[in-house]
Amino acid sequence: MTDRSDHADRPGDEQPSIAPDALADRLRSGDAMTVLDVRDRDEFDRWHLEGDAVEAVQIPHVRFIQAQATGGVDDLVADLSEPIVAVCGRGEASAHAVGLLREAGIEARNLAGGMDAWADLYAVRELEVDAPARVFQYDRPSSGCLAYSIVSGNEAAVIDPLRAFADRYVADAADFGADLTYAIDTHVHADHVSGVRDLASRAEADAVLPDGARSRGLAFDAVTLGDGDELTVGETTLTAVATPGHTTESLSIRLDSVLFTGDTLFLEGVGRPDLEGGSEEAPTAARRLYESLRDRVLEQSPETVVAPGHYSTAADPGADGTYADRLGTLRDRLAALSMAEDEFVAHATTDLPPRPSNHERIVATNLGLEDVDPETAFELELGPNNCAVAD
Structure with missing residues (x-):
């Protein structure tokens, strides 16, 4: 399947991302992934990404900020299976989390535009x-x-x-x-x-x-x-x-x-x-x-x-x-x-x-x-x- 998010890997782009339509294709295909939701718990409980092959995990963004200071990002997500798609409301906090994950050698992408863009698809x-x-x-x-x-x-x-x-x-x-x-x-x-x-x-x-x-x-x-x-x-x-x-x-x-x-x-x-x-x-x-x-x-x-x-x-x-x-x-x-x-x-x-x-x-x-x-x-x-x- 063609990944329409590959353009996000070009030099100058902040973090590798996946477009909402490409993510929808992967969900329909049953591709296994971990969806890492960095919103607050109440937002996650109200509405989050799901799928037969999706493991949805909520870790608030503040914990990534803390882990960045202590150098413990890899420990924070040690139990998560790759690949990881990170999401938040508008794609900003999750982009920060993706940057930290990739620095730790973890395969991760950001949902471009976040859950707002997902709702607009x-x-x-x-x-x-x-x-x-x-x-x-x-x-x-x-x-x-x-x-x-x-x-x-x-x-x-x-x-x-x-x-x-x-x-x-x-x-x-x-x-x-x-x-x-x-x-x-x-x-x-x-x-x-x-x-x-x-x-x-x-x-x-x-x-x-x-x-x-x-x-x-x-x-x-x-x-x-x-x-x-x-x-x-x-x-x-x-x-x-x-x-x-x-x-x-x-x-x-x-x-x-x-x-x-x-x-x-x-x-x-x-x-x-x-x-x-x-x-x-x-x-x-x-x-x-x-x-x-x-x-x-x-x-x-x-x-x-x-x-x-x-x-x-x-x-x-x-x-x-x-x-x-x-x-x-x-x-x-x-x-x-x-x-x-x-x-x-x-x-x-x-x-x-x-x-x-x-x-x-x-x-x-x-x-x-x-x-x-x-x-x-x-x-x-x-x-x-x-x-x-x-x-």
């Missing part, structure tokens, strides 16, 4: 699908959030856009030779700040949400969809499929042989049922989710391509780097899809991970009940999405 890849439109998947590795742009003729629609990248969708649609006509949310998100309102404003597009968002307090103008409702995008049609369970209003969106499942079905599990009503309502929501999967999702053709709204480190990307798979493959692979109802409910409501950070404020923002500035929005959604029940 947003990749787009085209899905190879048998559909009367082009489908592009947007991937934010820092959170596992996925969004989609559907381009047909001279029109485009974006599904589950992120507010932080609203300008990107508009610019990309123009590059694809299309105008954005719809910005669609599959449900009221609890893990990231939605971009539907920003896109509606910037691109003169329609904001689109499920009908049930109104009963949750939707406070801005939007087109709402119920089961079976359709949107025309260029020369193709998007159809709403009601799939409640993760939330009461959750929809999936069907484009011919592709099903955009939002947070209903993932490559590595199903949507968690407790984000809207809490643990008390979770069993009831889990039964709704079971019915949605059984009666609305699994009734689709096994050849249907499932395009989810998130992925975790447990999900394996395709050879092209995208996160999507055939429904038949998921049915064979995911035990949850063959469970009896009571077993499924117990599975979906037991040992759930912590809720996404700031989920209540994020939901209020996405309903238009609270306005937050871009900096606050960025802070609200940092960290893993935690919207799935792992299989």
Whole structure:
């Protein structure tokens, strides 16, 4: 694999570094590494780099400053396996740590731009699908959030856009030779700040949400969809499929042989049922989710391509780097899809991970009940999405 960070080794550069996109490639490839996080413990606990082959270790920068004075840098990291990628908020403290490590003969690189740059990384890849439109998947590795742009003729629609990248969708649609006509949310998100309102404003597009968002307090103008409702995008049609369970209003969106499942079905599990009503309502929501999967999702053709709204480190990307798979493959692979109802409910409501950070404020923002500035929005959604029940 080409290391796009090699330029950082040229004379004059302060420390060898790895660019966020190169790091994402290595994480997807399962390359073993130690990620040395020199931020404070609370920042690390809130959000840090993870991966199947990653050992994440937190050693605050102040200890490197102390070790520099005593000459004990190699002792500080004696138990860490090489290679080491050092990270901090903006790449400055970690660059200092990398310099000390390399002086001690330890193989180390700095994450260029730090965790801020990691959060800003947003990749787009085209899905190879048998559909009367082009489908592009947007991937934010820092959170596992996925969004989609559907381009047909001279029109485009974006599904589950992120507010932080609203300008990107508009610019990309123009590059694809299309105008954005719809910005669609599959449900009221609890893990990231939605971009539907920003896109509606910037691109003169329609904001689109499920009908049930109104009963949750939707406070801005939007087109709402119920089961079976359709949107025309260029020369193709998007159809709403009601799939409640993760939330009461959750929809999936069907484009011919592709099903955009939002947070209903993932490559590595199903949507968690407790984000809207809490643990008390979770069993009831889990039964709704079971019915949605059984009666609305699994009734689709096994050849249907499932395009989810998130992925975790447990999900394996395709050879092209995208996160999507055939429904038949998921049915064979995911035990949850063959469970009896009571077993499924117990599975979906037991040992759930912590809720996404700031989920209540994020939901209020996405309903238009609270306005937050871009900096606050960025802070609200940092960290893993935690919207799935792992299989």
